[in-house]
Amino acid sequence: MSFEGGLELGTVKVFTTDSRGFTPDEMADRAVDRLLRIDNRSELKRVLAQYFKEAQESERMNLRRILIENGFMNAIEHLGD
């Protein structure tokens, strides 16, 4: 007698950008795959918060790049990480 089963590995996706953060459309694309399978409120809130945080970081990265390109190096220190 035997039974099936085993250790399985999921598939990751890689997303990259050039000289900018993610756009809202790109963030939405990334979020959909994960959100569709969430069936409880607390996990949904946690994942959404994570994506919103990433969106903020992407925008901060865009701002940091604009400041650098225009010579406002000192201002970058006030943006934080």
Added chain:
Amino acid sequence: MAITQAMATSFKVEILDGIHNFGTGVIRASTAADVFKIALYTSSATLSASTTAYTTTDEVSSSGTNYTAGGKTLTISQVPTSSSTTAYLDFDDITWDSATITANGALIYNSSQSNKAVAVLAFGGDKTSTAGNFTIQFPAAAASTAILRIA
């Protein structure tokens, strides 16, 4: 009444929790979860099921910017759990920002256990960010998709 041969689903979860120890020489000084990291590699790297531990050989650190050797620490977003008879866990997505990176794959490893290898991820080709985001998105935390599953 009937007897159905099976591996207990609770056991599968407990394997991921580190509850059972069939080997020798494993010392657990803490009840906290181990620290798992992910490192990126170029296409020159040789990584496979035979990989036993993290290595700096062909890691992207030598060519990338805003990438530190050893990679990043993963956040366990779903502690080991089960659905039907499958145990699984999940990690949060990970991003290197303002980074210039070209990577062909990654290694998940356990930095709490001598950097022992957990899983090799092949991206299917070179992925490049230029002064931008390099993000690895983990699959949905579900029995049929999660990154690490015991079915």
